[in-house]
Amino acid sequence: MAVSPDGIKKFDFKSYLAKTGRNIIKNKEKYLLILPGLAWYIIFAYIPIFGLSLAFKKYIAKLGLFRSPFVGLYNFENVFADPAFMESIFTTLRINAGRLIFVFPFPIILALIFNEVRLGKSKKILQSIFTFPHFLSWVIVGSIMISVLGQRGVVNSLLNLLFGTQPIAFLGTPSLFQPIVYLTDIWKSAGWSAIIYMAAISGIDVEQYQAAEIDGATRLQRIWYITMPGIKSTIIVLFILAVGNLMSGGFDQIFNLSNAATIKVAETLDMYIYRITFRGSVDFSFSAAVSLFRSTINLLLLLVADRIIKRVGGTGLLA
Amino acid sequence: MVLMVKKAQRSFHNRFELLDAILLLILLVLAAMIVIPFISVIAISFATQKEALESPLLLIPMKPTIDNYYRLFQDPRILIGYKTTFLILLLGVPLNLFLTTSLAYSLTRTNFPGAKIIFYAILLTMLLNGGIVPMYLLMLQLGLINKIWSVIFVYGVNTFYFIVMRTYMTTLPESLIEFAKIDGAGEWYILYKIIIPLSKPIIATVFLFYSVDRWNEWFNGMIFLRRNDLIPLQLVLRNIVMDMSIVNSLSIAGPRVPRFTEGIQNATIMVTMVPVMCFFPFLQKYFVKGIMIGAVKA
Numbered sequence: 017m018a019v020s021p022d023g024i025k026k027f028d029f030k031s032y033l034a035k036t037g038r039n040i041i042k043n044k045e046k047y048l049l050i051l052p053g054l055a056w057y058i059i060f061a062y063i064p065i066f067g068l069s070l071a072f073k074k075y076i077a078k079l080g081l082f083r084s085p086f087v088g089l090y091n092f093e094n095v096f097a098d099p100a101f102m103e104s105i106f107t108t109l110r111i112n113a114g115r116l117i118f119v120f121p122f123p124i125i126l127a128l129i130f131n132e133v134r135l136g137k138s139k140k141i142l143q144s145i146f147t148f149p150h151f152l153s154w155v156i157v158g159s160i161m162i163s164v165l166g167q168r169g170v171v172n173s174l175l176n177l178l179f180g181t182q183p184i185a186f187l188g189t190p191s192l193f194q195p196i197v198y199l200t201d202i203w204k205s206a207g208w209s210a211i212i213y214m215a216a217i218s219g220i221d222v223e224q225y226q227a228a229e230i231d232g233a234t235r236l237q238r239i240w241y242i243t244m245p246g247i248k249s250t251i252i253v254l255f256i257l258a259v260g261n262l263m264s265g266g267f268d269q270i271f272n273l274s275n276a277a278t279i280k281v282a283e284t285l286d287m288y289i290y291r292i293t294f295r296g297s298v299d300f301s302f303s304a305a306v307s308l309f310r311s312t313i314n315l316l317l318l319l320v321a322d323r324i325i326k327r328v329g330g331t332g333l334l335a
Numbered sequence: 336m337v338l339m340v341k342k343a344q345r346s347f348h349n350r351f352e353l354l355d356a357i358l359l360l361i362l363l364v365l366a367a368m369i370v371i372p373f374i375s376v377i378a379i380s381f382a383t384q385k386e387a388l389e390s391p392l393l394l395i396p397m398k399p400t401i402d403n404y405y406r407l408f409q410d411p412r413i414l415i416g417y418k419t420t421f422l423i424l425l426l427g428v429p430l431n432l433f434l435t436t437s438l439a440y441s442l443t444r445t446n447f448p449g450a451k452i453i454f455y456a457i458l459l460t461m462l463l464n465g466g467i468v469p470m471y472l473l474m475l476q477l478g479l480i481n482k483i484w485s486v487i488f489v490y491g492v493n494t495f496y497f498i499v500m501r502t503y504m505t506t507l508p509e510s511l512i513e514f515a516k517i518d519g520a521g522e523w524y525i526l527y528k529i530i531i532p533l534s535k536p537i538i539a540t541v542f543l544f545y546s547v548d549r550w551n552e553w554f555n556g557m558i559f560l561r562r563n564d565l566i567p568l569q570l571v572l573r574n575i576v577m578d579m580s581i582v583n584s585l586s587i588a589g590p591r592v593p594r595f596t597e598g599i600q601n602a603t604i605m606v607t608m609v610p611v612m613c614f615f616p617f618l619q620k621y622f623v624k625g626i627m628i629g630a631v632k633a
Contacts, residue, residue, distance in 0.1 A: 036448050043447040045522035050453060053438030056491035057457055063473055064465025070472070081472045126365075133358040144619060145366050151611050151618055153551035155569040159576040159604045160372050163379065163597065170375035173392045203369060235354060268554065272573070293468055294558065300472060307466040315462055 068311065070304035084301075091305035101306065104288035105263075111197060111270075111284060112262045118198045120258055122206045124251060127213035128239060146207025157204050158272030162187060165196070188277040201269060212254070213247055220246035252325055260318030263310055285310055380404070380602040384595035403598035404606075410599075413606065415564055416571030419483070419556070423567060424549050427487045431545040434492045436538065439500035440530050441522075444509075461494050467558060474559055485559035486552060486567070493548070496541045503537040504530065540621040547618065550611065572607045576600045 040047070063081075071091055073084040095101050130143065149157060164170050165186035172183040186192055220242065228238050267286035274282035283291070289310070293303040374394050379387055380403055382396040407413055438457075445451045470489065471480075479485035507530065515525050531538065553569035560566065566574070611618075 039448050046441045046447060046450075049437045049441035049522065049526070050450075053434045053441075053492055054453060056434055056488075057460065060470075060473075060488060060491055061460045061464065062456075064469040065460075065463055066465075067469025067473060068465050070469060075472075080476050081469060129358050129362060132354070133362060134355055135359070142362055142366055144615070145369055147619055148612075148615055149369065151547055151551075151615065152608060153553060153569055155551075155553050155573050156604060156608055159572055159600070159607075160376055162576055163601055163604065164372040164375055166597075168387070168597075170371060170392070170394070174371075177392055203372075207369075275577075289466070289468065293471070300468060303468040307468050311463060311466065318462060 068304055068308045070301055071308040073301055073304075075300040075304075087301075091301045092309075094302055095305045095309065100283070100288060104283050104285045107281065108263055108284040108286075111194060112265065114194060114198060115201065115266070116255075116258055116262075119201045119206075120255065122202050123209035124213055124247070126206055127210040127217060127247075128243065130210065130214060131217050131243065132235065132239070143207070146210065148207075149204045150208035152204070154204075154268035154272045157200065158269070161196075161200055161273060185277075187273065187275060190278050190281045193274070193278045193281050197266070197269065197273065200273065201266075204269075209254075213250060216247040216250040217243055256318070256321045256325055259321040260314060262317055263313045376601045376604050376608075379597055380605045382598060384598065387595065387597060403595060403602040407599050407602045407606070410575070412566065412571045412574065413568075413603070415566055416568035419560075419565050420550060420552070420568040422483055423486055423552055423556075424546060426483065427490065427549045428542065428545050430487060430491065431493070431549075432538065432542060435497050435500055435541060435545075436531070436534075437526075438492060439497055439504055440526050443501055443504045457492075457494060457497065471558060480559055481562050481565070483560070483565065486555045489555050489559070490548065490552075493544070496544050500534070500537050500541055504534060507533050536621075543614070543618055543621050546614075547611065568607055572603050575603045 067081050070081060070084065072086055072088060074087045074090070075081075076084045079085075126146070130139070133139070135142070152160075166172070167183045167185060171186070172181075175181045176183070184192075186196060224242050225238060228242060233241070263285060266284065267290070270282050270284055270287055271290070274287070279287075285306070289303060289306050292298075292306070293300070371394070378393050378396050381399040381401070382390075382393060383398060383400055383402065386396055386398060387393055442450060442454050442457075445454050474480050474485045474489070477485075479488065511529055511533075512525055515529055520528075551569060552567050553573065556567040556570050
């Protein structure tokens with residue numbers, strides 16, 4: 017940036033170029049270090065993103081991802097004409113909306129209980145128990161659930177001993193699928209998600225609690241008026257993320273918990289994409305159109321949720 | 336006045352005791368709901384078919400046997416599973432660490448041309464992704480289908496871990512780097528002699544992050560590897576549990592001997608899960624640290 021005689025700053029392209037050039041040479045080793053990671057992002061993140069342009073093309077294997085011919089909105093016409101596609105969107109929204117209601121609050125409650133309960137070292141042991149399932153894949157958790165919820169599994173045994181009920185086919189009953197998705201989701205991840213809230217709670221000024229105690233606030237009042245406002249922003253951020261995931265998420269879980277008996281109520285959008293892409297008659301352009309639709313909706317949901325939170329007065333997620 | 340406060344405190348204290356008991360009870364019930372499935376899996380994996388059929392509630396096998404494990408390891412798939420997963424770990428995790436560390440260090444300060452754009456382009460991939468369809472076609476075009484490299488390369492940098500590591504590195508004192516530069520040290524020297532030794536805790540954390548992810552790898556394996564001699568352990572578990580074909584695939588003992596399918600299935604869960612259990616104490620310690628750093632950033 018050079019200053020001309022009349023005092024107005026003028027953009028001096030030459031000196032800018034020279035400065036940038038010097039800067040690049042000075043940092044040449046940094047560029048070399050960036051290179052492998054950047055190459056990975058270009059090949060394995062950005063090429064697939066641009067590969068979604070296949071949604072507007074007719075995929076021809078010989079021509080590959082980028083040279084197949086354009087066909088306009090042809091694929092989308094087919095997608096929206098497929099009743100299974102619309103059905104999968106409703107299934108996804110149903111399951112994920114339920115998650116927001118039944119699964120989302122659970123870690124908050126768990127964190128509050130953990131914060132209130134007075135235990136010594138056993139608190140750590142309990143915490144470990146709650147966190148452990150997070151580190152298992154949904155293949156393992158799904159397998160455990162198949163074993164535990166089976167006709168002769170431990171859950172049916174317990175129910176039989178306690179209430180004398182007949183064995184229930186938990187994983188084979190379509191109407192039970194959704195509750196089981198929520199319960200197993202809580203089982204696997206509530207303890208882990210609670211850690212984030214517990215971190216937020218530990219950041220609250222202790223003096224506030226002491227002051228409240230002196231003023232005679234009850235424990236529930238302290239939770240409601242000090243702890244909850246203290247973790248409000250954390251709750252909001254995680255809620256935005258959950259809303260942003262309304263159309264996705266949970267593929268691993270659903271894939272590993274569903275079976276032939278429940279597939280009708282389990283075919284979410286991701287399951288649908290998997291089925292049409294890797295099972296039966298393959299039409300990659302069709303699949304790409306569905307994927308592009310999915311990515312677009314996800315991004316829009318995230319942006320809208322972020323905007324709403326900012327309107328309400330929160331800090332929001334995106335800068 | 337003082338007396339009143341004391342009295343009030345005491346009455347609170349009593350009420351606290353009741354609330355404490357209730358909360359503790361809730362926690363214990365919840366913990367039991369998590370622990371009992373594990374106990375059940377362990378019990379069945381060590382039980383005989385007779386006991387599993389007769390016992391109304393099998394939580395501790397009275398006549399423990401390793402028969403199920405013995406039969407499980409007769410199945411060639413389990414060894415293929417271990418081999419494939421260890422290969423993925425051995426090749427994959429070093430690549431993950433190399434890419435993530437070099438990227439995190441070089442983008443710690445975005446004060447050189449293009450750095451900001453690259454940084455935001457990386458962050459953008461957290462919001463946008465192409466999904467599995469173009470990825471599969473890309474792998475097809477690269478000729479990596481049915482090769483271990485597809486699973487290795489598809490997961491190179493996890494953007495969240497990159498942020499965690501970069502955030503940690505921004506907290507390192509810049510003066511150290513400046514002094515080294517005055518002494519004529521190059522970026523490579525600074526990275527290997529100063530940054531990496533100082534970043535050991537975060538590198539250990541991210542190492543564990545990646546190792547668990549690679550151990551739990553199954554989806555990419557299912558999509559990209561369709562060979563019977565290259566199956567990740569998780570998929571072997573899935574195959575054994577989901578399809579009952581194990582009964583047919585085990586021909587060693589002959590068709591007459593009744594096979595305890597559930598026992599073998601639960602034993603498979605065990606051999607897939609136990610390594611994670613062994614590393615869990617470290618995991619927990621480091622993961623919590625990692626998530627805190629991530630949370631600070633968010």
